[in-house]
Amino acid sequence: MSLSAAGAALQGHDYQHLFAWYHALRALMPAEDVDGIAIEVKNAGNVDDVVVRRRTAADEHFQVKYSVDGRHPIDRAWWITPATDKGKSPLQMFWKSWQRLSRDGQRPKMGLYTNRSLDVSDPVLALQDGRTGTLGPRLRLAAPRSKAGLGRKRWAGHVGVAEADLLEMLDHLVLLTGQPGWTGLATSVSDRMAAVGLRSDELAVEQGVQMIRGWVTGARQEVDRQVLAAEIARRGLHGEARRATVVVQAIDRDPWAAGATEHLDWVDRFEGDHPRARRQLRDPRDWNGRLLPELEAAERRIRALGFDRVLVRGDMRLPAWFAAGVTFGDTRKFRVACVQRGERWSSDVASDEFPLRVGAPVELGAGGDLAVGLSVANDISEDVLAYLRRSGLPVGRFVEIAAAPAPSDTAIPDAARAKGWARAVRQVVREQVRATGARRVHLFLSGPAGAALLLGHLWNRIPGTQLYEDLSPGYGPAFFIPG
Numbered sequence: 001m002s003l004s005a006a007g008a009a010l011q012g013h014d015y016q017h018l019f020a021w022y023h024a025l026r027a028l029m030p031a032e033d034v035d036g037i038a039i040e041v042k043n044a045g046n047v048d049d050v051v052v053r054r055r056t057a058a059d060e061h062f063q064v065k066y067s068v069d070g071r072h073p074i075d076r077a078w079w080i081t082p083a084t085d086k087g088k089s090p091l092q093m094f095w096k097s098w099q100r101l102s103r104d105g106q107r108p109k110m111g112l113y114t115n116r117s118l119d120v121s122d123p124v125l126a127l128q129d130g131r132t133g134t135l136g137p138r139l140r141l142a143a144p145r146s147k148a149g150l151g152r153k154r155w156a157g158h159v160g161v162a163e164a165d166l167l168e169m170l171d172h173l174v175l176l177t178g179q180p181g182w183t184g185l186a187t188s189v190s191d192r193m194a195a196v197g198l199r200s201d202e203l204a205v206e207q208g209v210q211m212i213r214g215w216v217t218g219a220r221q222e223v224d225r226q227v228l229a230a231e232i233a234r235r236g237l238h239g240e241a242r243r244a245t246v247v248v249q250a251i252d253r254d255p256w257a258a259g260a261t262e263h264l265d266w267v268d269r270f271e272g273d274h275p276r277a278r279r280q281l282r283d284p285r286d287w288n289g290r291l292l293p294e295l296e297a298a299e300r301r302i303r304a305l306g307f308d309r310v311l312v313r314g315d316m317r318l319p320a321w322f323a324a325g326v327t328f329g330d331t332r333k334f335r336v337a338c339v340q341r342g343e344r345w346s347s348d349v350a351s352d353e354f355p356l357r358v359g360a361p362v363e364l365g366a367g368g369d370l371a372v373g374l375s376v377a378n379d380i381s382e383d384v385l386a387y388l389r390r391s392g393l394p395v396g397r398f399v400e401i402a403a404a405p406a407p408s409d410t411a412i413p414d415a416a417r418a419k420g421w422a423r424a425v426r427q428v429v430r431e432q433v434r435a436t437g438a439r440r441v442h443l444f445l446s447g448p449a450g451a452a453l454l455l456g457h458l459w460n461r462i463p464g465t466q467l468y469e470d471l472s473p474g475y476g477p478a479f480f481i482p483g
Contacts, residue, residue: 012066017212018185018205019064019113020050022259024212025192027225031305033057036224039216045097046090047110053224058109061101065114074112074177075119076151080158095159098169111174118177123147124155128175136171179255188256191245194311195261198237207235243337244307246298248324250316251278257314261307262298264314266291275315279471287479291320295327302328309335311344318445318452319467319478325456326481336457340450343414347457351419354412358428359400367394370438372429374455375402376411376421376447380470384444387468387475397436401428403447412451422455429462439483441465444475456481 026034038051047061054060072078079091088096094110101108111133120126127138127148142148156163179185186205193208194200211231215223232238244261247254252275257263269286270278281287302310310328312321321338328334330347337346362385364371371393373384381400388395403411403421412418429441443465445452459465464483468475 011068012064013213014209015066015115015182015185016049016064017209017216018182018189019062020212021205021208022185022189022192023050023052023060023062024208024223024228025189025196026052027228028196029192036222036228038222039212039220041221043100045100046093047097047101047108053222058106060109060111061097062111062113065112065116067114067116073117073119074114074125074175076122076125080155089158091155092159094173095161095166095169098172107168107172109174110172111176113176113179115179115181116177118175122151124151133174133176134171135173135175136167136169139170140167176255184256188259191256191259191261191311193237194240194243195245195307197240197242198232199239200243204237207237211235241309242307243309243311244302244305245311245313246302246324246328248295248312248314248316248320250314250320251275252315254314260313261305262302264291264294264298266294279317279469280476284477287477292323292327292479295323299327299332308333310337312336312338312453316449317469318447318449319469321449321452322443322445322456322459322467323479323481325453326459327456329457329460331460334457336453338450338453340415340418340448345415345418345450345454347419347454349415349419351423352416354417354420354424355404356421356424356428357402357404357406359402361432362398364388364395364398366392367396368436368438369393369395369440369442370429370432370436371395371398371442371444372432373398373400373444374425374446375400375407376445376451377407377409378446379407380444380446383473384475388442393442395442396438397432399428399432401425407446412448415450415454418448418451418454419458421451422458425455426458426460426462433463439463442468444468444470446470 020037020039024037026032027036033055035053035055037053041048041051044051044061047063049064050062052060080089082089118125118128124139128135129137139148139152142152152163156166159166189205190200193204198204247257247260247263249257249265249267251270253267269281271280271282272278312324325336328336335347337344371388373380375381385398388398412421440463462483465481467478469478
């Protein structure tokens with residue numbers, strides 16, 4: 001059933017207000033130079049929906065376009081087609097806004113934010129830069145007679161300007177297309193609320209939206225830090241201990257990573273053009289040569305900001321979750337959490353006892369190291385043994401530690417039992433290390449991401465640990481965690 005025009009308009013306004021609340025929170029963050037925001041600003045052309053006021057840089061002007069479904073992408077026709085017979089096309093309106101906002105040699109930062117996708121089959125739009133979101137840099141390099149070069153000429157002719165002038169404008173227009181709907185944006189808003197010590201539950205997020213909505217309906221365009229702080233206090237939004245958010249983008253990017261306290265982007269370091277295929281690094285030396293140092297640098301910056309609570313999220317596989325847990329470890333006085341199956345799994349919870357099934361040790365006799373297979377979601381013992389026997393690793397003993405009575409997708413149902421599992425696994429590994437005298441542990445994982453995070457968080461008094469990535473089939477070395 002299609003949504004009515006009025007219903008679609010209401011959803012669009014709510015989405016815009018949520019986006020405005022996301023940026024308003026920047027005024028409360030010490031690392032930002034944001035003084036406040038303006039909403040539906042006069043004399044800002046078509047980038048008037050949300051304006052972020054900056055102290056030391058150009059203001060950021062956003063147009064927010066919301067679609068109730070994904071049937072209509074942002075394509076070439078959208079850019080050059082006026083909405084009415086006497087109106088201007090979006091491209092012409094962006095150019096007009098660019099001219100109006102450029103003054104005293106300062107160029108504005110403009111953004112199109114929308115949940116509609118970008119039509120990358122178009123030769124011009126296909127040249128959007130993957131990191132900056134702009135068209136200018138790559139479009140500038142297109143040969144004049146290429147499809148993209150001819151498209152560039154048509155765009156400039158449509159606006160009635162020289163190609164060089166159009167490209168300068170496109171250098172400063174960020175296309176934030178294909179953005180998540182309400183839920184994805186609300187998650188990032190929640191991250192920012194937690195980072196500044198506000199309540200961050202769904203009700204608190206909605207109260208922030210109501211705050212923006214009230215200003216708009218009350219014809220208040222400008223909101224500075226003082227007004228924002230006073231309204232937050234009036235609504236009783238304070239209450240949580242400050243919490244940092246760390247987003248690790250390993251196998252896929254998070255469109256709202258920039259809202260986190262720290263965000264790491266490792267996607268291009270992995271082989272494969274799809275998240276399911278991204279399992280091994282292009283250069284295996286990067287596990288400890290680049291990725292682990294980047295995690296540790298993020299930990300130092302977060303500590304310097306005064307945080308001791310950290311929420312970890314992102315698309316990554318189990319070794320990265322484990323490494324994040326180690327980095328924000330219990331011995332470093334951090335409390336760590338993630339969202340697992342829609343619930344927060346936190347190291348703050350009291351642990352419940354978790355029954356383990358410890359298999360009979362398999363003596364491989366190839367050296368003095370210990371190999372451990374953690375079978376929670378699946379039984380991985382046979383696959384690990386096959387890998388160990390053909391890899392030539394100096395492993396003397398393999399031990400499987402499985403969920404009892406048997407591995408399954410629901411073997412660890414909640415945070416309390418995840419923490420209990422992590423404590424129990426740590427104890428068994430310590431006992432096996434004492435029994436064998438091993439100076440290195442080879443660790444193979446199968447289970448929930450949250451369990452891997454908590455295990456890494458509690459991993460101490462254990463020798464240097466080599467983690468392995470499941471390559472399906474086989475395994476490959478991932479992070480090495482010093483003992």
